[in-house]
Amino acid sequence: METLLTSTTQEGKKMTEKISGSEAVIKSLIMEGVNTVFGYPGGAIMPIYDTLYHYEDRLKHILVRHEQGAIHAAQGFARVSGEVGVCFATSGPGATNLITGIADASIDSTPIVCITGQVTSKLLGTDAFQETDVIGISMPVTKWNYQVTKADEIPEIIARAFYIAKSGRPGPVLIDITKDAQFDSLDFHYKKCEGIRSYHPVPKLDLKKVDQAAELINSAKKPYLLVGQGVLLAHAEKELKDFAEKTGIPVASTLLGLSAFSDDHELNVGFLGMHGNYGPNIKTNECDVLIAVGMRFDDRVTGDLSTYAKQAKVIHIEIDPSEIDKNVKTDIAINADAKEALKALISRVDQKQHSAWLQEFRDCDKLEQEKVINTTLAPETEKLKMAEVIKLVSDKTKGEAVIVTDVGQHQMVASRYYQFKKPKSNVTSGGLGTMGFALPAAFGAKVAAGDKEVIAVIGDGGFQMTIQELGSIFQYKVPVKIIVLNNNFLGMVRQWQQLFFDKRYSSTELVNPDFVRISEGYGIEANRVSEREKIDDAIDKMLAYDGAYFLEVEVEREDNVFPMVPAGAGVSDIRLE
Amino acid sequence: MELNDIAKTMDEELMNNHQEEKPLTISVLTENKSGLLNGVTIIFTRRKINIEAINVSITEVEGVSRYTILIRSNRETAEKVVKQIRKLVEVLGAFVYEEDEIHYQELALYKVPMSVFLQGNKIERLVRNSGARILAIERDYIVIEKTGHKNETYDLFEKLKPYGLLEFVRSGRIAVSKSKRETATFLKELEEASKIKSN
């Protein structure tokens, strides 16, 4: 797409305007439709911030409190909007502070463009002040990176960055721009990137494979559908629903796939993996055809691979060819975009029902209900359990809120007990399991979500990893709701210590500050509850509050999340207690 | 045996073949981009695969380079590595080859003291018999050059060693596949593919 900035003269020559590199950065972002940037300034990126000053009306910048906050916010923004999240950081420590988030975005396929300032090109390689080799450091965790040393490279490189970040399997991209390239001028002309010879983000759908898959599905007695985030990234929620309904195949979801298929759908059998539901795990080893869509057979889903779905024929629909046959050998690999592949499958599969097979899942549910869920939701303990809180939040928001979770027990409980009804409403750090993700990701998500309710669910440990972002929430009045489920422990690690290390609670107990006063110190309305009688009201009050709100819930200190597939065990070895 | 069982045994054989350690040549076609070599090598590092030799070369297509990487690994792992290499944005193509799928060669240089060379014609005969040649004659030493497979260049190394080798160096392997396809044709197909499917 040619931009408005270039017009054609009589002679058919392109008119360009001469601007600085830093202005080219801002204009390029605007051309890509970016309206919000999360970032933090410093010496090497000051020219860009100086330009930003003149563009505040067109490009909103949110000043975070730590660069990790910037990238997680950009991730939250991207996950909810489906757009590319953008963040700025300065050279050296600014850039290195982004790395955790970049690694997180990489493993969780989140489209991000990071722009970092770099020392002047003459100083590169001299150990100049705040010089780090961010290209080298970020190489293994970015989908692509590039160091710009000349102003005139900027438009084309930014165009490429956006194209690469969002196409195919999305991922984070980093552009490092030397200070001189920001100061120098160039003839600005912007053209969106439409293709790169060496890069083929969307493989061509092989209809022969689709035919084979359809045949296998049609002949299956116990077919089983596993869905991951690929469905959300491909906007294939409708195709998934149509496919499942036509074939009558039970659907289970990975952690990141949650919300792709409504939790109240009768074919939704639940959540996969280490702390997933009982049936979905057990039945993996009883199905005859396993259809995996946009998921990558992560070890938290498969457990011991040598006992995983050995009896089943495996169909893997996956856009990234390197994921195919990586962990689980496939019988039919469909290397394609999930939406395209499902669409093609729908017309080729038979209308069917698998009532008896579905009933097997329901029987498992009954067992899980009796052994786990009933006692978790109506416990005899004096203190509240995490699940009770989540269940209430789920009911009160009708499963329509965006839930942003951190990492630990609360994350697994939220994933288990929140009934997701709307696509892209589950934001969590899956592959990397980054504590400290939720608070910044939630405010980024809220910036993208507009009127939709965004609720962060965080443990007392993870909350303190990025607690400073309360400052950003305060400054920009981001009306996000924050629930900290406080067990005064690094709960998930403590659970493992209890189960596998004879209760040796080595460095997992937390002596916490007064979170309510801290939140109030940041100007955020805050409340704490510990009694069961008060939780209902407390949640109502939080949801009714117009603005950011912090709710601390004191929960059972030594509670465990079950079911559980112990690390290294197979999915059939899932424990209910 | 049932047909199924036969298929299974065949699968298993293939599997064993895939898991056996052997020399494998990985050939990577790339665009010119600084830092890309780093991007390729860290993929091996991550899986703790040692690169035995690596060569970077131009190709018959302008602006396109070829990396030839020799590793010892099993085919299954190498194929996973190749898939990861293909994910690098500037990589045009990556392939793994076993020894019988390529023509390959290495080059070795041997520096021998002039004094030894002058003692009779043993060295000269060695050079002639092993298909090597004299690359340079300096006042104090001569340089012998030999192309060949690893065992051949090593053989000459062993033979020259007793005479007091001053220096020995061997290049990385270079290889061409036995397939008839031209690089340019492959690239053209790539370009076509990227035109159809860019969204």
Ligand SMILES: Cc1ncc(C[n+]2csc(CCOP(=O)(O)OP(=O)(O)O)c2C)c(N)n1
């Ligand atoms: C950055 C980081 N450091 C360490 C861990 C290991 N880890 C996983 S869960 C967990 C405990 C989390 O405790 P808390 O935030 O209180 O949540 P809870 O499990 O109690 O719900 C830890 C330490 C991690 N995932 N991320």
